[in-house]
Amino acid sequence: MAFPKNISPDAKRLPDLSIDPEQIEEGSSLWQDAWARLRKNKLSLFSFWTLIVIAVVCFAGPLLTPYSYVEQDLERTLQGPSWQHWFGTDDLGRDQLTRVLVGGRVSLTVGIIATCVSLLIGVTYGAAAAYAGGKAEAVMMRMVDILYAMPFTIFVILLMTIFERSLLLLFIAIGAVEWLTMARIVHGQVKSLKEQEFIEAAVSLGYGTRRILFRHLIPNVLGVVTVYATLTVPSVMLLESFLSFLGLGVQPPQPSWGSLIKLGADNIQLFPHLLVIPAFFFSLTLFCLNFLGDGLRDALDPKSSKD
């Protein structure tokens, strides 16, 4: 293949991010703008609806299946898909469909709650450091740098093996790892926003600290925080499943996608469906969360908007 004639990026090919003129007349908020842009991104929109379907099915589905996720039927272990058991049964004769759905519920719950934990710590820490400024800021962010260099997966594994394993400990362990990135991002954002002219303008117009904080700073940080929260959920779910795969995360009989994949991996020679089905749902969810995060970044990043 021949090299293209012009290898520097071509401005004409950039995606069209302009929004409807009618909406501008109405005075649209950041979120309306973002939604309008997100709607144009087919892949993100598809991911968004797929995620909603997965979430609804995982949370409501187990109520509709005639089996519970702990109910064993030792005469029907390791069966293939059938009308009674759509996804077959596992090594203890438990209904795999119910277990995949409940596993999804566990994984999604862990993903969302641990993300909230990391959000809470990260945003508070990052914003506090940026507001404090000076020596305190330098020390606080240096600490984050040093923590960043630590082999955290190892500490999480140690935490989970040494102490009694529980969901609470899992949330704490994962949240404690994931807040670092959030703290860095929020710190950078608040720091650069503080210096910008519109804040200076607001100050010179005599607005109070509260108004500046809630009307000018928070809405601007919120977009970026939303984007990274969306991208944190898959990485949290990854860590949770990683731990569950090793047998260190969610404890049996409670299933999680990680432990279901582990069971499938142990039985791939004879019963590949035990691997393929949970792996498919897990990957689909991760895909959708990543694409949605990417789409949200395009939609919410203030720099990419035209005004």
Next chain:
Amino acid sequence: MFRFIFNRILQSVAVIFVVVTITFFMVRLAPGDPFSSERRIPDYIQQRILEHYGLDRPAVEQYWRYLQGAAPKRFRPDKLFTDDPLLNAFGIDLGPSYTSARTVNQIIAETFPVSLELGAWALLIAVLFGVSAGMTASVFRNTALDYVPMSVAMAGICLPTFVMGPILALIFGVWLGWFNVSGWFVPADRVLPAVTLGLVYAAVIARITRGGMLEILSQDFIRTAQAKGVPYGKIIFKHTLRGGLLPVVTYMGPALAGVISGSFVVETIFQIPGLGRQFVQSAFNRDYFLVLGTVSIYAVLITLANLMVDIVQVILNPRLRFED
């Protein structure tokens, strides 16, 4: 620049020290001891065992004795290929293992080369595929040669090691029968684990390379070179690659840390007798000294990698030389 390197070395030593300390007290302050899970034994024997391993002493004293043993005392490169290189070449004694008749030194000497080989293959795959895919994508921007590798890369990032591994084993091991599903005996056994472990990082490196290359390609000096009639190949390989690969160098530190934690899973899936599997097992068994030993080795590896990345970065990017 030498001050910078000196500072970074000091910082690395501090990080290793902190990691070992945290691990030591985390393991030691946890409820239960290594023998609590085993069959009930008479108290006086229990007492003798604890005495034998020094577990009856105060935690601080144990910590001090551990540090004395673990500190490097000499460096004899000629003894690196003996049966206990840690002790013979460095004078490091990481203590006994509770669950095995061998010492921690011996276990590490047996399992570490396996993990090192696996990790080296994985990183080689990651860099080779990642950089070439990223370069292709950036040069042929917005064509099929950009979209296809980048979509594959996105899939590679989304699929975690523990999904990729079993799936690859299923396709190439069970269905096609090209490779063994598990084990570490013949050279072909290296392929599936190394690909599994390297693929995620290949994907990330491809995206980073593409981004880095595009940033350089949009700069004025590239346009100048084009205007002066420099051939495209020369622009790409001579003018763009050096700057474009800088972000990839930065990523090598996190990539190594990732390969290490990935090895826990990959070695479990493919049943490879490496350090990663040993670490997970030792954590399960509460084998204190073995846990501490493996964590220390990992801490040294990761900080060494970060240190090297920082130094290479300063060499590649002269603008960094004047910062602290």
